[in-house]
Amino acid sequence: xxxxxxxxxxxxxxxxxxxxxxxxxxxxxxxxxxxxxxxxxxxxxxxxxxxxxxxxxxxxxxxxxxxxxxxxxxxxxxxxxxxxxxxxxxxxxxxxxxxxxxxxxxxxxxxxxxx
Amino acid sequence: xxxxxxxxxxxxxxxxxxxxxxxxxxxxxxxxxxxxxxxxxxxxxxxxxxxxxxxxxxxxxxxxxxxxxxxxxxxxxxxxxxxxxxxxxxxxxxxxxxxxxxxxxxxxxxxxxxxxxxxxxxxxxxxxxxxxxxxxxxxxxxxxxxxxxxxxxxxxxxxxxxxxxxxxxxxxxxxxxxxxxxxxxxxxxxxxxxxxxxxxxxxxxxxxxxxxxxxxxxxxxxxxxxxxxxxxxxxxxxxxxxxxxxxxxxxxxxxxxxxxxxxxxxxxxxxxxxxxxxxxxxxxxxxxxxxxxxxxxxxxxxxxxxxxxxxxxxxxxxxxxxxxxxxxxxxxxxxxxxxxxxxxxxxxxxxxxxxxxxxxxxxxxxxxxxxxxxxxxxxxxxxxxxxxxxxxxxxxxxxxxxxxxxxxxxxxxxxxxxxxxxxxxxxxxxxxxxxxxxxxxxxxxxxxxxxxxxxxxxxxxxxxxxxxxxxxxxxxxxxxxxxxxxxxxxxxxxxxxxxxxxxxxxxxxx
Numbered sequence: 001x002x003x004x005x006x007x008x009x010x011x012x013x014x015x016x017x018x019x020x021x022x023x024x025x026x027x028x029x030x031x032x033x034x035x036x037x038x039x040x041x042x043x044x045x046x047x048x049x050x051x052x053x054x055x056x057x058x059x060x061x062x063x064x065x066x067x068x069x070x071x072x073x074x075x076x077x078x079x080x081x082x083x084x085x086x087x088x089x090x091x092x093x094x095x096x097x098x099x100x101x102x103x104x105x106x107x108x109x110x111x112x113x114x115x
Numbered sequence: 116x117x118x119x120x121x122x123x124x125x126x127x128x129x130x131x132x133x134x135x136x137x138x139x140x141x142x143x144x145x146x147x148x149x150x151x152x153x154x155x156x157x158x159x160x161x162x163x164x165x166x167x168x169x170x171x172x173x174x175x176x177x178x179x180x181x182x183x184x185x186x187x188x189x190x191x192x193x194x195x196x197x198x199x200x201x202x203x204x205x206x207x208x209x210x211x212x213x214x215x216x217x218x219x220x221x222x223x224x225x226x227x228x229x230x231x232x233x234x235x236x237x238x239x240x241x242x243x244x245x246x247x248x249x250x251x252x253x254x255x256x257x258x259x260x261x262x263x264x265x266x267x268x269x270x271x272x273x274x275x276x277x278x279x280x281x282x283x284x285x286x287x288x289x290x291x292x293x294x295x296x297x298x299x300x301x302x303x304x305x306x307x308x309x310x311x312x313x314x315x316x317x318x319x320x321x322x323x324x325x326x327x328x329x330x331x332x333x334x335x336x337x338x339x340x341x342x343x344x345x346x347x348x349x350x351x352x353x354x355x356x357x358x359x360x361x362x363x364x365x366x367x368x369x370x371x372x373x374x375x376x377x378x379x380x381x382x383x384x385x386x387x388x389x390x391x392x393x394x395x396x397x398x399x400x401x402x403x404x405x406x407x408x409x410x411x412x413x414x415x416x417x418x419x420x421x422x423x424x425x426x427x428x429x430x431x432x433x434x435x436x437x438x439x440x441x442x443x444x445x446x447x448x449x450x451x452x453x454x455x456x457x458x459x460x461x462x463x464x465x466x467x468x469x470x471x472x473x474x475x476x477x478x479x480x481x482x483x484x485x486x487x488x489x490x491x492x493x494x495x496x497x498x499x500x501x502x503x504x505x506x507x508x509x510x511x512x513x514x515x516x517x518x519x520x521x522x523x524x525x526x527x528x529x530x531x532x533x534x535x536x537x538x539x540x541x542x543x544x545x546x547x548x549x550x551x552x553x554x555x556x557x558x559x560x561x562x563x564x565x566x567x568x569x570x571x572x573x574x575x576x577x578x579x580x581x582x583x584x585x586x587x588x589x590x591x592x593x594x595x596x597x598x599x600x601x602x603x604x605x606x607x608x609x610x611x612x613x614x615x616x617x618x619x620x621x622x623x624x625x
Contacts, residue, residue: 020283025275032282039286043293072183073296076245080289083252087285090256091278094263098271110272 001049005041012038023107025095032091036084040077047073119165120174120187120240122158123197126151127204127233134226141220145212148225152205155232159194159201166194170606171616173242181242181617182303188242190613191603192450196239196371199457202585203363204232206578210465211356213574214472219264219354227264231257231360238368242617244292244302247372251288251336255281258365261357262349273352280345284335291328298325305617307379308610315383322384329376330387337369339428340398343421347405350420351413351477355468358413362420363461367453370427374449378607381434381442391432396533399425403540410479412467412552415544419503420460422537426518427452429530433521439608441525446604448517451597455502455510455589462499462582466492469575470552474564479547484557491576493553498583500549502590504542510589513597 012034019031047070055071057064064071099105130151137143166172166189174187189197208228215224234254241247259281263274296302298321299310315322335342346366350358381388402422409415430449433441469492470485471477486493502509515538522531557563567575589596606613 020279028279032279035283035286039289039293042290043296046293046297073293076293076296079245079249083249087252087256087259087278087282090259091282094259094271094274094278097263097266098268098275101266101268101271110275 001051002045005045005049009038009042009045012041025099025105025107028107029088029091029095033088036088040080040084043073043080044077045073047071117165117169117172117174117189119158119162120172120189123155123162123201123236124187124233124240126155126158127229127236130155131226131229131233134229135223138223141217141225144220144223144225145208148208148228149205149212151229152201152208152232155201155236156198156205159198159236162189163194163198165189166191171613173616182301182306185246186242186303186305186617187240188304188613188617189240190606191599192371192374192607193239195450195454195599195603196367197236199454200232200235200239200364202581203360203457203461204228206461206465206582207356207360209574209578210359210468211354213571214356214468215354218266222264224261224264227257227261228360231261233257235364235368239371242304244295244304244307246302247375248285248288248292251368251372252285254365254368255285258361262353262361264357265353267352269352273349276345277349280335280342284332284342287328287335288332291325291332294321294325294328298322303617304375304379305610305614308614309618311379311383319384319386322380323386326376326380326384326387330373330380333369333372333376334394335369336366337373337428338366338398338421338424339369340394340401340421340425343398343402343424346421347409347414347417350417351411355413355464355471359461359464359468362416362464363457366420366424367457370424370431370449370453373428373431374446374607377431377434378446378610385435388432388435391428391435392527392530395425395428395432396530397425398422398428399530399533399537403537403544406544407540407547409544412470412477412479412482412548413464415548416460416463416467419463419541419544422541423452423456423460423503425537426515426534427456429518429522429527429534432530433525433527436525438525441521442608443601443604444517444521444524446607447597447600448514448521450600450603451517452514454596454600455514455586458582458585458589459499459502459511462495462579462586463503465575465579465582466496466499469567469579472565472567472575474552474557474561476561476564479551481558481561482552483555483561484553486553488557495579495583496549496553498586500545502586504545505538506542508590510586510593512590513593517597517600 016031016035019027050069053068055068134144134147172189176185234250237250259278299314338346377388399422402418406415406418427449430445433445474482476482502511505511505515
């Protein structure tokens, strides 16, 4: 399974970067979203993949028995997903306001700040 | 558990909460902002004194034991950065009261400023890589909103570029943190210090790859060549009080993260750090050349931030040196430069903001006459401007001297030449601002600008005078700060006391 998810990470990042390099602001937003998903999935994978065994410490033990996926990266990914969601929502509003204000959806035409 | 480590985070958190509680009254929000940022300064001084006494202060958050539980750690570098953050929060809050419009006030400007300060202070105090990511995001989120708050076309366009590139670097950071955990099983800085060398011995590729991800992420945030294009495209678009605190702090958080990363990485794998000297030279030169080509005050200053970042990266690049004296000299120079630069750069932006207020104009072509109209402003400008260019007896002279000395000790002549050249060109562009904004007569086509009320004069003047006096004081008595920088560098390069303090002496020894 790991190899399949690793390829998925690659596809997500590649698509994300491709979208970010397009000239449309909206595609830039989608690129950021895909890139973020790729990063989250990569962190998720760093804990290892184990099928059908939940990482619960059994009664009377103080540590997780070996043979489980590490739950810490999963907790990290949860945090990262929440942060990513907030940031992407902000970016969506920002891009919309920028388009309204400048009448432009084309990244190459955003030259106001260069003069 | 030390209360001093937690206090610099609690104060801005409380300040933001109270500010938002007083949502209906922008006057009350401003008052809360001033009180919170003043208390923050005291909390930061307390932290610095406590760190001076105990070397390292540790506070495990929520009582969970490190390395799995998150710890807040304050060493000398972290403590002085928090103090500088608090001072900048104070200066920017005061200036903002005089400067920002009612629309930004109603949108919650002052609480947002506290959140920004919280994120920056947290980045300096955390002892955990993932927690650093979280505080980075807190800081970025606040800065995104502050940047776009004006709502004009320029500010929005600048914000899109700033947000986009910072999100890209956040994704790299996240992957780097994930890889670091996968390779070492820990995210705690002290634990990474202890474990990374062993991992690097068995699996050097993993360490290089995770180091590359993190290095790239922090290099974007710090504004290092060739990853800096977001900075001059965005910093000048927002209101001057905001761009002052951005210029002073945000890229420096990137530099701070680079220092943390490289001091952990260098003993394990120097492969990535070697190249940083060339990057530093390129950053210095391209930054300053960009500045020389600009015709707008704050855009000139924006490119100067980049060039100055190059000076700081020299000391980081010297970590790859086999000679411990060189590493010590380089790191001390970087710490000294950081402190000097934060004070000077913020002051320059504040001066530029007041000049903009007086003239209603930032383009050099349309500016002029301020030496006659506001001689006090001209006098204040000269202190940070000459300090930035490195003229004695100002703080920039000692900072540049420390960088040049460490570079010469390592025979890093490319970096030393670039540093000397960039210093001359810095003077050229500072003189350009002086000639165009202050010295030449106001062009007939420009309407005479606004006058400052007495209240505005005090609110704008006090922060500038305070920062200028600090610059002068460091220039005249550089020894205390340099000694402090030496101690901070020694602590960074020999982390054994930090490791012991965080993990306990038994674990640190294994």
